[in-house]
Amino acid sequence: MTLTTSATVTLDDLRYTVQVRSVAAELTLLPGVNRVEVAIAAGVDVPAAAGSRASVELDGGDGGAVVVTGVVDHLERATTGAVVVITDAGAALAAARPAETYNGLTxxxxxxxxxxxASADTGLIAALTQTAAYVADPRRTAAEHVAAIARRSDAVAAVDADGRLTVVAWPVGLPTAAMRLDREFTSFTTSAHQPGHDFAPVGAGGSGAALAPDAWVPSTDAVTGADDPDASRSWSPDAVLRTRTDVDLAARGAASRRAAATIRMRGTCWLQPARRPGDVVRIDETTSADQAGPWLLVSVRHELAPGVATTVLEGVAAGAADDLLGGLLGAALGGVGGLL
Structure with a gap:
């Protein structure tokens, strides 16, 4: 069976289909930037300019999906045709360097x-941290600040297919999509790694609720539930965290990422335009239980060109930190050096 693939690129009010020579999309979680490069055939009128509204939809043969909604970042014209680079709200957030202080905000x-x-639209925002004061300093971009707040909230920040900024809770193992190893993948690799150094968040020593006046009362006591520092653990002071509740939430976020990085996945499959960073994917019909996941996708590359129609997925294990680290320890004690 041969699947019929296609691309639809919209630049302002003009739509391009058969004129599109190739599409290469690089998608990632924040603070990374989603970027799509579109090549359009020579002789085709492309009046778009930087800042023009743009969207790209790909179809792998079993249904189309929007890959990016944003604006034209830049456009190159040559005798061989035009190359249009499209970015979304992630680029706008990465270009903004705020210099503001927010008092008493969630x-x-x-x-x-x-x-x-950054003039960016928002979708679902589940950032549970409360802040007595948050200094958005220009040493970091707005994208980096958003990603940092997501980490403190045990969450993941991304830009969705509609170009909206989203922050959703770190997945605890519930998949949002299922794929079949025997039908959709041309290669699939998993690997196991030792946990990285443990950096335990420590609050600034405020007291009471973050939105209450006594959050500003200084204290010499460290706000943390972590054990004392040693060779495998360091305390990481964070002035934004003023209450034990928020410190515990940030600690859970740090533990989630540390544990997830111990088990990683990379797979190449037929073009799957619906897959994007932030998805939690379960792999069915596997040859090993270790391949099943579920996996949190951290980066996705879609490529469509003559003779090429592929999606490359990179992910980390999705689940509770204790379960992931416990599973890795069990595998090590069982003499399993890595995953096939």
Whole structure:
């Protein structure tokens, strides 16, 4: 069976289909930037300019999906045709360097303010951290600030297919999509790694609720539930964290990422335009239980060109930190040096 693939590129009010020579899309979680490069055949009128509205839809043969919604970042014209580079709200957030202080706002509100600075639309924002004061300094971009708030909230920040900034809770093993190893993948690799150094968040020593006046009361006591530092653990001071609740939430986020990085996946499959960073994928019909996941996708590359129609997925294990680290330890004690 041969699947019929296609691309639809919209630049302002003009739509291109058969004129598209190739599409290469690089998608990633924040603070990375989603970027799509589109090559259009020579002789085709492309009046778009930097800042023009743009979207790209790909069809792998079993249904189309929007890959990116954003604007033209830049356009190159040559005798061989035009190359249009399209980015989304992630690029706008990466270009903004805020210099503001937000007092008494929740993480949701801070993310909303940062999105407003970058003129970025927002979708679901689940940033549970409360802040007595958050200094959005220009040493970091708005994208980096949003990603940092997501980490403190045990969450993941990404830009969705509609170009909206989203922050969703770190997955605990519930897949949002299923794929078949025997039908959709041409290669699939998993690997196991030793846990990285443990950096335990430590609050600034405020007291009471973050939105209450006594959050500003200084204290010499460290706000943390972590054990004392040693050769395998360091305390990581974080002035944004003022209460034990928020410190525990940030610690869970740090533990989630540390544990997830111990088990990784990379797979190449037929063009799957619906897959994007932030998806939690379960792999069915596997040859080993270790391949099943579920996997949190951290980067996705779609490529469509003559003779090429592939998607490359990179992911980390999705699940609770204790389960992941416990499973890795069990595999090590069982004499399993790595995953096939």
């Amino acid at each position: 993480g949701v509100q801070v993310v909303g303010r940062l999105a407003d600075l």
